[in-house]
Amino acid sequence: MTSVRIAASILSADFARLGKEIEAIEKAGADFIHVDVMDGHFVPNITIGPVVVRAIRPHAKKPLDVHLMIAPVDPFIQAFCEAGADGISVHPEAGPHVHRTLQYIRDCGRRPGIVLNPGTPIDFIDNVLDLVDLVLIMTVNPGFGGQEFIASQLRKIEAAAERIARSGRKIDLEVDGGITPETARRAVDAGANILVAGTSVFKGGAANYAANIARLRG
Numbered sequence: 001m002t003s004v005r006i007a008a009s010i011l012s013a014d015f016a017r018l019g020k021e022i023e024a025i026e027k028a029g030a031d032f033i034h035v036d037v038m039d040g041h042f043v044p045n046i047t048i049g050p051v052v053v054r055a056i057r058p059h060a061k062k063p064l065d066v067h068l069m070i071a072p073v074d075p076f077i078q079a080f081c082e083a084g085a086d087g088i089s090v091h092p093e094a095g096p097h098v099h100r101t102l103q104y105i106r107d108c109g110r111r112p113g114i115v116l117n118p119g120t121p122i123d124f125i126d127n128v129l130d131l132v133d134l135v136l137i138m139t140v141n142p143g144f145g146g147q148e149f150i151a152s153q154l155r156k157i158e159a160a161a162e163r164i165a166r167s168g169r170k171i172d173l174e175v176d177g178g179i180t181p182e183t184a185r186r187a188v189d190a191g192a193n194i195l196v197a198g199t200s201v202f203k204g205g206a207a208n209y210a211a212n213i214a215r216l217r218g
Contacts, residue, residue, distance in 0.1 A: 004184070005194045006213050007032035007065050007174065010056075011047065011145045012198030018052075019059035025201065028209035032065040034176075034196045035085070036142075039070040042094055043143035050076070050083040057084035065196075067115065067176070069142050070094065074101055081108040089113030089136050089174075092124045102131040113174070117142060118150050122159045129167045134194075135160050139187070140177030145198045149178030154190045161191025181215040188218070 008030035013021040022033055035053060040046040053066065063086035070076060073094040080088055088105045092098040092114065105112040113134030114125055118141055125135055137157050140147035157175060164171045175187040176196035184195050201212050 003193065004188050004217055005031035006201065006216055007034035007176075007194055007196045008201045008213075009034040009036060009145065009176075009196050009198030011036045012202040014202075018056055021202075021206075022056055022059045024206040025209055026060070026062050028206075029213045030062060030201070030209075032063050032194070033060045034198075035064055035066045036145075037066060037068050037070060037080070038143065042071040042091070043069045045143045050079040053080060053083035053085060060084075063087060063111075065089070065174075067113075067136065067196075068094070074104065077101065077104050078108065081105075081110050085110055087111035087113055087134060089115050089134060091115045091117065092120065093117075098124075099128055099131065102128055106131065116156065116160075118153055122156050122163070125160065125163060129163060129169065129171065132171060134172045134174055135164065136174040136176055136196075137192070138177050139175055139179075139183070142177075147178055149180070149183040151186075153177075154186060157187060157190035157192055164191075179216065181218070184216045185218055 008025045038045045038047040066085040067089045071094040102112040111133040114132050115136040117138050139149050139153045173192050174194040175192040179195050179197040
């Protein structure tokens with residue numbers, strides 16, 4: 001598991017000192033800063049918007065991996081691009097034309113990603129693999145941190161890895177939800193090369209961040 005990269009989800013960080021948390025987690029070895037954007041409509045929670053992304057941008061030297069759990073998503077793409085997102089991942093259910101949405105993200109100069117919820121069929125990626133740099137498989141239902149890993153999604157991770165290999169393109173396969181040292185190994189064995197983790201990374205405070213990340217890498 002030495003090649004796996006860790007996307008630290010700031011959903012589990014101390015929001016009162018978010019800039020310092022990002023600096024600490026990068027120093028501890030995180031490869032990406034994962035930003036969960038929720039609207040209280042597409043998912044049952046509300047988190048942050050472009051203003052916060054813009055505020056944390058100066059604190060983040062690593063790429064901002066922005067996951068938009070909002071609908072409709074298209075009207076907000078430009079705002080997140082301008083705020084400093086490096087990659088933007090969207091759900092096929094979040095707008096009428098996901099192909100167009102992914103093109104839009106690419107046209108903005110950002111890395112497009114497609115996200116599959118536990119109930120979303122793997123076939124949804126078949127006609128957009130030529131447009132994306134990232135496939136994100138959710139191993140929980142999105143909306144809240146600290147949920148339990150849904151083991152049935154391992155088959156979807158494997159299916160996504162097979163499709164990516166057949167495409168011949170360099171596409172990252174990210175997994176998000178219930179990631180612990182134990183489930184991290186299962187996700188990577190199924191084909192993932194990026195793991196999103198919040199609770200498992202941020203638990204115990206900054207003194208533990210490096211050890212937490214090391215345990216996830218295996």
